[in-house]
Every structure is written in structure tokens, then in C-alpha cells.
Amino acid sequence: MKKILLAVFSAGMxxxxxxxxxxxxxxxxxxxTKVKTDWKKIDLSNRANDHFMIQFGYDGWTNAxxxxxxxxxxxxxxxxxxxxxxxxxxxRYSVGLGLGFASSNIFFKDTYIDIKSTxxxxxxxxxxxxxxxxxxxxxxxxxxxxxxxFRYASNPVTPDKGWKAAIGFKFGLMLKAYTKGxxxxxxTGSSIYGKGYTLKEYDKKFFxxxxxxxxxxxxxxxxxxxxxxxxxGLVKSASGSTVNPYSIGLTISGL
Numbered sequence: 001m002k003k004i005l006l007a008v009f010s011a012g013m014x015x016x017x018x019x020x021x022x023x024x025x026x027x028x029x030x031x032x033t034k035v036k037t038d039w040k041k042i043d044l045s046n047r048a049n050d051h052f053m054i055q056f057g058y059d060g061w062t063n064a065x066x067x068x069x070x071x072x073x074x075x076x077x078x079x080x081x082x083x084x085x086x087x088x089x090x091x092r093y094s095v096g097l098g099l100g101f102a103s104s105n106i107f108f109k110d111t112y113i114d115i116k117s118t119x120x121x122x123x124x125x126x127x128x129x130x131x132x133x134x135x136x137x138x139x140x141x142x143x144x145x146x147x148x149x150f151r152y153a154s155n156p157v158t159p160d161k162g163w164k165a166a167i168g169f170k171f172g173l174m175l176k177a178y179t180k181g182x183x184x185x186x187x188t189g190s191s192i193y194g195k196g197y198t199l200k201e202y203d204k205k206f207f208x209x210x211x212x213x214x215x216x217x218x219x220x221x222x223x224x225x226x227x228x229x230x231x232x233g234l235v236k237s238a239s240g241s242t243v244n245p246y247s248i249g250l251t252i253s254g255l
Contacts, residue, residue, distance in 0.1 A: 047157065050084065053251050054079045054251070055077070057226070060246050063243055063244055070107065073107065076102065078103070080101075085097075104141050111126065112134075122239050123240045160222050170215055171211075183195045208233060223251070
């Protein structure tokens with residue numbers, strides 16, 4: 001009988017203790033109070049947020065003339081020096097503006113572009129596969145550009161350690177336009193003057209010498225994927241197809 005009473009007493013004590021534990025756990029924990037960051041008290045004047053940008057990647061044309069025959073890896077190389085102005089109320093957002101240099105190289109196969117023509121009214125693209133032609137041939141345009149960006153950085157104190165994105169525009173003035181051919185071949189494919197032979201021809205008369213392009217980029221830290229699309233045509237409207245250049249590439253940024 002004593003054993004039975006002892007067992008009942010033990011079971012009762014266990015039940016009471018278990019109930020007390022559950023009641024203790026059921027007590028609501030006090031809510032944590034979130035402290036709002038006062039960005040006005042944080043000095044962000046020396047933060048690294050893309051004060052320089054180097055860009056490299058692929059270039060292409062929309063609305064290219066049917067007579068053009070692109071071939072090879074067309075590419076661009078750009079670099080810009082930028083000022084970054086964060087919003088006082090929320091420095092995750094900022095405005096970037098700057099100045100820099102851009103170049104575009106569009107390669108062609110079995111093509112000659114007569115940019116120095118004094119008789120043609122439209123930019124002449126000539127197929128020269130069955131005549132003398134260059135093994136490597138490109139059209140290069142160089143620009144001085146002023147980019148303007150609306151920026152976002154997930155980590156406003158150290159933007160080079162978080163996600164970042166930007167959209168904007170860049171405004172450019174053409175410095176040069178020229179064609180460059182290397183290693184002139186005859187119709188049978190034999191080199192005429194040797195591999196070291198190079199010919200450059202300069203002229204801007206067929207081209208619009210100012211442009212506006214829409215830009216965007218997104219990335220992490222100092223590396224971003226960028227893209228741009230020219231809203232103005234490369235070739236003058238009276239000189240042939242409008243031709244809207246576009247680019248996709250990599251941005252390396254910092255400082």
C-alpha cells in the first residue's frame with residue numbers, strides 16, 4: 001500500500017512540476033525594440049562607392065544595314081571618374097555623376113567600309129570576299145562621356161561589401177571614327193604585304209557626333225554586370241540605317 005501511495009505522490013509531483021514549466025515557457029518574451037539608424041550622424045563622406053569604373057565587354061548593333069557583315073568579338077573599353085552624392089535621409093540611395101572615355105570596336109568579315117568616300121550619300125559597306133580584303137577589319141569610335149546614375153547600395157557604410165545596382169544615362173561626344181585593317185589578302189587568301197601591314201582611315205562625316213545611351217548595372221562588391229543601349233543613332237539619318245549600338249559587359253569599380 002505504501003508503494004502505491006508513493007507512486008501516486010510521485011506522479012502528482014511530476015504533473016505539477018511539468019505544468020509549472022509549461023506556464024513558465026508560455027510567458028510572452030518581451031519584444032525587442034529596434035533602434036532606427038540616424039544616418040545624419042554617420043559620416044559617409046569617405047566611403048568607397050564606385051568613384052572610378054572600368055568597363056569591358058561585348059558590343060553589337062541593332063538596325064544594322066543588310067550589307068554589313070559583322071564577324072569576330074566586337075568589344076568596348078570604357079573608364080570613368082565619378083562623384084557620389086548619397087541622399088541624407090537614406091544613403092542606400094545616391095546619385096553618381098562623372099566624366100570619362102569610351103571606345104567601341106565593331107569587327108567585320110570580308111567587308112570594306114568607305115568612310116572617306118566623297119561621292120556616296122550613304123555610308124558604304126562593300127562585300128570584298130572575292131577581291132583584296134583584310135584578314136582583320138574593324139570600325140572604331142571613341143568618345144568622351146558624362147555618365148549620370150541613380151544608385152542603390154544594400155550596405156551604405158561599406159558598399160564594396162554588399163549588393164549594388166544603378167540605372168541612368170550617359171552623354172557622349174565623338175572624338176574619332178576610323179576603320180582599321182590588318183594583313184591585306186588577295187582573292188585567294190594569300191597575304192599581299194605580310195601580316196604586319198595595317199591601314200587606318202579616319203572620317204566622321206557619316207556619323208552623329210553626339211549620343212545619349214540608357215545604362216544599367218547590378219552586382220556585388222566591386223564587380224557588376226552592365227548594359228547600355230544608345231537612344232540616338234550612330235549613323236546620320238541621311239547616311240543610311242540608323243544603327244543603335246548596345247553593349248553587355250563587366251564593370252570593375254571602387255575607391
